Amino acid sequence: MSWYASPELQGMIRQALKALASRQVFVGVSGGLDSACLLHLAARSCPPEVTVRAVHVNHQLHEDAGTLQQACQILCDALSVPLDVMTVEVDRSSGRGIEAAAREARYQAFNEVMGTGDVLWLAHHLDDQAETVLLRLLRGSGVDGLGAMAEKRDAAGGFRVERPLLSVSRTQLEAYACHHRLHFHDDPTNEDMSLDRNYLRHQVMPLLMARWPQAAGAMASSAHQAREASALMADWSGTFLETIMPVPGVLDIAGLKAQEPAARRVLIRSALARVKLPMPPRARLESLLEQLEATGNALPCVVWPGAEARCWRGRLYLEAPAISLPPDWCVEWTSGVALDTPLGRWHGELLPLLAGPVPQGQASARRGGEQLYLRGHHRRLKTLLQEAGVPPWQRTQCVVLSVASRPVALIFPPHSDRAPLVADHWQLMQAGWSDGLPPQA
Ligand SMILES: Nc1ncnc2c1ncn2[C@@H]1O[C@H](COP(=O)(O)OP(=O)(O)OP(=O)(O)O)[C@@H](O)[C@H]1O
Numbered sequence: 001m002s003w004y005a006s007p008e009l010q011g012m013i014r015q016a017l018k019a020l021a022s023r024q025v026f027v028g029v030s031g032g033l034d035s036a037c038l039l040h041l042a043a044r045s046c047p048p049e050v051t052v053r054a055v056h057v058n059h060q061l062h063e064d065a066g067t068l069q070q071a072c073q074i075l076c077d078a079l080s081v082p083l084d085v086m087t088v089e090v091d092r093s094s095g096r097g098i099e100a101a102a103r104e105a106r107y108q109a110f111n112e113v114m115g116t117g118d119v120l121w122l123a124h125h126l127d128d129q130a131e132t133v134l135l136r137l138l139r140g141s142g143v144d145g146l147g148a149m150a151e152k153r154d155a156a157g158g159f160r161v162e163r164p165l166l167s168v169s170r171t172q173l174e175a176y177a178c179h180h181r182l183h184f185h186d187d188p189t190n191e192d193m194s195l196d197r198n199y200l201r202h203q204v205m206p207l208l209m210a211r212w213p214q215a216a217g218a219m220a221s222s223a224h225q226a227r228e229a230s231a232l233m234a235d236w237s238g239t240f241l242e243t244i245m246p247v248p249g250v251l252d253i254a255g256l257k258a259q260e261p262a263a264r265r266v267l268i269r270s271a272l273a274r275v276k277l278p279m280p281p282r283a284r285l286e287s288l289l290e291q292l293e294a295t296g297n298a299l300p301c302v303v304w305p306g307a308e309a310r311c312w313r314g315r316l317y318l319e320a321p322a323i324s325l326p327p328d329w330c331v332e333w334t335s336g337v338a339l340d341t342p343l344g345r346w347h348g349e350l351l352p353l354l355a356g357p358v359p360q361g362q363a364s365a366r367r368g369g370e371q372l373y374l375r376g377h378h379r380r381l382k383t384l385l386q387e388a389g390v391p392p393w394q395r396t397q398c399v400v401l402s403v404a405s406r407p408v409a410l411i412f413p414p415h416s417d418r419a420p421l422v423a424d425h426w427q428l429m430q431a432g433w434s435d436g437l438p439p440q441a
Pocket of ligand 1: 027028029030031032033034035036055056057058059106121122123124187
């Protein structure tokens with residue numbers, strides 16, 4: 001009996017179903033061959049205590065979208081598997097490419113269907129894994145990226161993603177689909193050679209496999225080892241960061257410099273990942289390391305898309321670029337701390353400057369240099385921020401909200417770690433006023 005029809009594949013899937021942490025598994029079906037095989041295997045091998053469901057996301061990107069959805073429905077009906085169909089709008093103008101935008105929309109849709117603890121099965125296989133490794137190599141990825149796709153991982157939405165076919169080749173799945181006469185529809189975009197993955201799949205991999213028949217398996221094995229190395233590094237850097245990162249995104253430079261350069265790189269990348277900032281290109285990271293080496297205390301900042309790094313008073317600050325507010329910008333103040341600006345949503349940390357409820361109404365927002373008045377007492381905002389050790393560039397990002405010319409609140413940039421210190425400072429100043437009222441200026 002040939003491999004595809006042997007009990008081996010079904011046994012493997014049955015084991016995976018038995019090992020599930022959940023009593024139901026959702027299989028992501030695209031309408032294509034791979035996920036048709038996975039759904040068929042899951043439905044055929046399912047023990048009575050587990051329920052198999054299918055979920056299809058219709059991206060509405062091509063004229064074949066309806067046919068793909070229909071292929072999923074036909075397959076699910078034949079297997080008596082319930083199917084959830086989610087139709088999404090893919091943001092074509094996101095600038096991140098249509099594939100990335102479709103993926104994001106797909107995961108949002110999965111999120112809506114699946115609850116915390118649910119398991120989603122995807123039909124990625126050995127050849128997909130090898131293509132991913134090659135793509136990452138071509139982008140110059142480090143061990144994290146070369147680990148390619150994990151067999152199991154927790155998705156941001158709280159559900160778990162598993163890829164039970166990651167050790168099975170495309171040829172094996174094609175044979176399985178053919179043997180069981182599975183109904184599927186070829187996605188027309190799979191032939192589009194302008195897409196890197198398709199180019200690798202159709203032009204590069206066949207050449208490699210002709211010369212090295214084990215190439216896909218070997219690349220998947222490298223990916224596995226890279227994932228192990230990456231997990232070890234994450235463990236180490238996580239523990240070490242606890243000692244040198246007092247607040248998320250702010251690192252103690254002396255602690256960093258006590259490490260070898262390679263370890264510094266790992267720690268900076270790991271700190272960036274913690275605060276969900278994009279990784280710097282290699283040249284930017286090197287220039288940041290040079291700055292640390294030079295003085296550790298220079299203000300010029302190292303910038304890359306989506307992030308900025310600055311050194312100040314022995315600390316390295318990793319932050320998202322500030323959103324600037326246009327001059328004379330106003331906002332309807334409703335005591336929230338998320339402000340809609342023409343450049344995006346600005347979340348900050350709020351320090352009320354008045355005891356009691358903040359008046360509602362049209363508030364003006366200004367930055368820097370203000371005089372703050374409280375019942376006649378006045379202090380310069382700049383001095384207050386300086387005394388509380390707010391770094392210079394964050395000082396200019398602080399926003400004072402005033403209602404009817406009365407400062408009601410100070411809003412810190414989203415990444416400032418100084419807001420609690422300024423709040424303490426402000427309270428101390430008030431406590432120092434003997435009768436609870438500030439002295440007259
Ligand atoms: N539109 C979709 N709806 C639900 N799941 C999807 C969808 N697209 C992809 N998936 C899931 O993600 C897996 C990987 O998708 P990808 O498009 O990268 O691979 P593929 O080679 O096209 O797979 P397939 O042959 O199943 O179409 C699919 O096998 C499937 O499990």
